[in-house]
Amino acid sequence: TQFMRQVWNLDRYYDTADFNLLNQAVFVRMRNKARLEFKFNEQAELAHTHCTEYTFSLVPEPEPARQMNALFSRFLPGWRYAKTVHEAIARNRLCEMARIENYRMQYALEDAIVSIDRVKELGDFLEMEIQCREEWETQQSLMRLEGMVAGIALRTVRVGYVELWLQKYYPHIYQRGKYREDPLSSSGAG
Numbered sequence: 001t002q003f004m005r006q007v008w009n010l011d012r013y014y015d016t017a018d019f020n021l022l023n024q025a026v027f028v029r030m031r032n033k034a035r036l037e038f039k040f041n042e043q044a045e046l047a048h049t050h051c052t053e054y055t056f057s058l059v060p061e062p063e064p065a066r067q068m069n070a071l072f073s074r075f076l077p078g079w080r081y082a083k084t085v086h087e088a089i090a091r092n093r094l095c096e097m098a099r100i101e102n103y104r105m106q107y108a109l110e111d112a113i114v115s116i117d118r119v120k121e122l123g124d125f126l127e128m129e130i131q132c133r134e135e136w137e138t139q140q141s142l143m144r145l146e147g148m149v150a151g152i153a154l155r156t157v158r159v160g161y162v163e164l165w166l167q168k169y170y171p172h173i174y175q176r177g178k179y180r181e182d183p184l185s186s187s188g189a190g
Contacts, residue, residue: 058085
């Protein structure tokens, strides 16, 4: 295991007033006031084990701006084109749904990224991920990650921090989401 970095993250999650993105398990966040991250499961699977991610600068060049708008239009049919992230939020009346802070210690372990996160108001978490370029790599990578944590007494959490935050502070909104934490889940990766 090799230490990579320590970082503080402030994530602001955005959605429509009717939670149209959450209802589709689409997560849009502004990280550290520096970039927009767009995450969703391409296959719309019920398991929350992998996702497709896109990242955009807050003031993207024309082609990335077109891609950003196309992504939003895919999930929000009434989407109005915008040149920047701030303009997109304002023109389309996106609301801040959650604000989550975490301190992250990041390590490299073979081809996996291991993060130890202290998430404000939620607790401490171990997150492991392997970047996959092709869909067929996902199941193999998931089995490898499960093998890495086998024998470690951890509680499995199969949702992201935003769902945990909503579950704690806004359970009625949390219930609208596709991914929900099973209170009976136990040992495994966290």
